[in-house]
Amino acid sequence: MRSLLLPALLTVPLAAQDKPAPVRLTPLRVSPASTLSQEIGISKLDLTFARPAVKGRKIWGEVVPFGQVWRAGANSATVLTLSHAAKVAGKDVAAGSYGFFVIPGEKTWTLILNKKAKQWGAYDYKKEEDVLRWEVTPQSASHQEYLDYRVLPTGLDGAVVELGWEKLRVSFPVAFDTRAIYWAHLEDKLKQAPETDWVPWYQAAKYCQDQAIEPQKALAWIEKSLKAGESFWNHETAARIYKDAKRMPEALAHLQKAIELSKPGGAPKEYTSNLEKELAAWK
Numbered sequence: 001m002r003s004l005l006l007p008a009l010l011t012v013p014l015a016a017q018d019k020p021a022p023v024r025l026t027p028l029r030v031s032p033a034s035t036l037s038q039e040i041g042i043s044k045l046d047l048t049f050a051r052p053a054v055k056g057r058k059i060w061g062e063v064v065p066f067g068q069v070w071r072a073g074a075n076s077a078t079v080l081t082l083s084h085a086a087k088v089a090g091k092d093v094a095a096g097s098y099g100f101f102v103i104p105g106e107k108t109w110t111l112i113l114n115k116k117a118k119q120w121g122a123y124d125y126k127k128e129e130d131v132l133r134w135e136v137t138p139q140s141a142s143h144q145e146y147l148d149y150r151v152l153p154t155g156l157d158g159a160v161v162e163l164g165w166e167k168l169r170v171s172f173p174v175a176f177d178t179r180a181i182y183w184a185h186l187e188d189k190l191k192q193a194p195e196t197d198w199v200p201w202y203q204a205a206k207y208c209q210d211q212a213i214e215p216q217k218a219l220a221w222i223e224k225s226l227k228a229g230e231s232f233w234n235h236e237t238a239a240r241i242y243k244d245a246k247r248m249p250e251a252l253a254h255l256q257k258a259i260e261l262s263k264p265g266g267a268p269k270e271y272t273s274n275l276e277k278e279l280a281a282w283k
Contacts, residue, residue: 031074031147038151040159041178042185046081047100047161049073051146059166064104069112069122072102072163073147077125079117080161087175088113089134098131102163102170108135109170134172141169182207190221201225202234209241219245232261236275243282255279 031052038045052074057063064070072078078100082088085095089111097117103110113132114125147165154160158175186204193200202225208218218241225234235258242251255275262272 029075033075034149036149036151038153038159040153040174040176041156042182043086043176043178044081044083045086045151045159045161045174047078047149047151048076048081049078049100049147049149050075051148052165053146054143054166060104060168061106066105067103069125070102070104071121072100075120077101077114077117077119077121080113081117082174084176084181087173088132089136089172091132091134093132099125101125104138108137110134111136111170111172136170136172138168138170141167143167144169179211195224196228198225198229198231198234201228202231202237205234205241206237209237209244212244215241215244230257230261232258232267235261248282252279252282255282 029050031050033048033050036047036049050073060066079097080100081097082093082095086093093113099112099114099117099119101112101114101122103112111134112130115129115131116124116126119125141164144164144166147163150162150164152160152162154173157178158173160171160173162169162171164170186207189200190204201221205218205222205225208214208221222234222238222241226238235254239251239255239258242248242254256279259272259275259279262275
């Protein structure tokens with residue numbers, strides 16, 4: 001009996017020694033943290049940074065010394081994340097997260113991507129861990145009290161990233177190979193798609209038709225979609241694919257079918273009306 005009680009008795013002192021979780025306040029940062037996310041095609045570019053304020057100080061050459069590595073923000077180093085491989089300032093960069101640093105100069109700045117993304121400030125920065133360096137010329141701008149980043153899309157393939165603070169602004173381009181990225185996505189999804197679901201085959205065919213690429217695959221995929229199930233969506237796309245192939249009898253038949261299905265299928269009246277106008281024009 002004594003041996004059975006011993007383990008239970010031994011747990012009492014241990015339980016008594018348990019301490020509650022420590023209480024900590026959330027630090028109040030004078031340079032608020034921010035995350036900026038921008039889709040480009042089906043790729044994504046993220047920037048994580050903190051926004052210091054000017055507060056009447058001389059920024060360039062004093063708060064941010066010339067010729068020294070700067071975290072391009074406040075607190076933790078700024079982080080640039082690419083969902084897919086891209087070209088940054090025209091140079092190839094693999095997908096991933098990078099520390100973004102700047103070396104300001106009186107006339108030109110050096111911008112840096114460093115493979116160590118998570119670090120406080122630039123205290124652990126090592127030049128040998130740089131992935132990319134490039135030169136830019138800062139431009140004059142209106143006063144910006146808090147440091148700001150902007151990502152301005154230039155199309156389905158790219159965007160311009162801008163950093164602005166005080167009265168200077170610098171920018172650089174980021175470009176993705178959207179067509180190759182989307183095609184890889186398309187092929188991967190079709191490998192997973194059942195032949196009984198009309199939607200992914202329709203989507204793949206419509207992408208090809210919209211982009212004027214792979215007409216034979218577009219035709220095969222739209223026929224597979226129609227075999228799986230009929231909708232005014234896939235009949236309309238079939239009509240356009242057959243029209244592109246100069247097979248007008250099939251094109252007219254599919255457009256007519258799309259019109260018929262759209263009326264009880266819940267399509268807006270404007271959609272049906274536009275298809276009827278196209279049918280008349282095609283004839």
